[in-house]
Amino acid sequence: MKRNFPSKTCHSCGRTFAYRKSLKNNWEEVKYCSKACRKRKVSEIDKRIEEKILEMLEDQLHHSSISTSEIAKTIDTKSDRSLFEPIKRAARRLESNNFVIITQDGKRVDSSKAKGHLQIWKTHGNTGLDRSRPTNK
Ligand SMILES: [Zn+2]
Numbered sequence: 001m002k003r004n005f006p007s008k009t010c011h012s013c014g015r016t017f018a019y020r021k022s023l024k025n026n027w028e029e030v031k032y033c034s035k036a037c038r039k040r041k042v043s044e045i046d047k048r049i050e051e052k053i054l055e056m057l058e059d060q061l062h063h064s065s066i067s068t069s070e071i072a073k074t075i076d077t078k079s080d081r082s083l084f085e086p087i088k089r090a091a092r093r094l095e096s097n098n099f100v101i102i103t104q105d106g107k108r109v110d111s112s113k114a115k116g117h118l119q120i121w122k123t124h125g126n127t128g129l130d131r132s133r134p135t136n137k
Contacts, residue, residue: 012037012046014092015112042093049075049083049090054099057122065103065121091120098123 005019010033017033032038052075056066068087075083092111094100102111103119111118 008033009092009096010034010037011093012040012042013089014094014096016096046086046090049086050094053087053090053094053120057100057120060122065119067119068117071120088118091118094120 005027007016007018008030009016011031013033015033019027023030032041049071053066053071056071056074057064060066068084068091071087072083075087088111091100091102095102095111099122101121101123102109102114103121104114104116109118
């Protein structure tokens with residue numbers, strides 16, 4: 001009997017990963033691609049980055065995309081280099097939930113494998129979180 005196991009998206013790094021034999025006993029429950037991701041999960045800073053990305057995309061009415069380097073520059077921290085991976089992880093998680101799509105050089109890429117800076121685009125119609133805020137003026 002041949003069973004078909006669709007690949008999954010890691011809840012921490014947002015990469016897709018395929019079924020492997022070692023996971024056969026609990027494939028249904030597996031959420032993370034690796035021990036490291038299972039340990040890391042989604043940290044406070046990871047959540048902050050996700051929100052920042054969505055916020056920036058909301059703000060950009062005319063240009064509906066931002067790059068990972070732009071995001072790094074806006075998050076206040078001493079070295080934006082250290083945020084590069086966390087930002088990509090956040091972008092991939094958002095992509096797996098259909099909040100954004102990810103491109104490089106104008107083409108959609110497999111964000112699980114893409115190296116270097118990514119361009120992040122808002123998907124149309126689905127802005128994700130309920131961001132309605134009272135506008136106090
Ligand atoms: Zn992972």
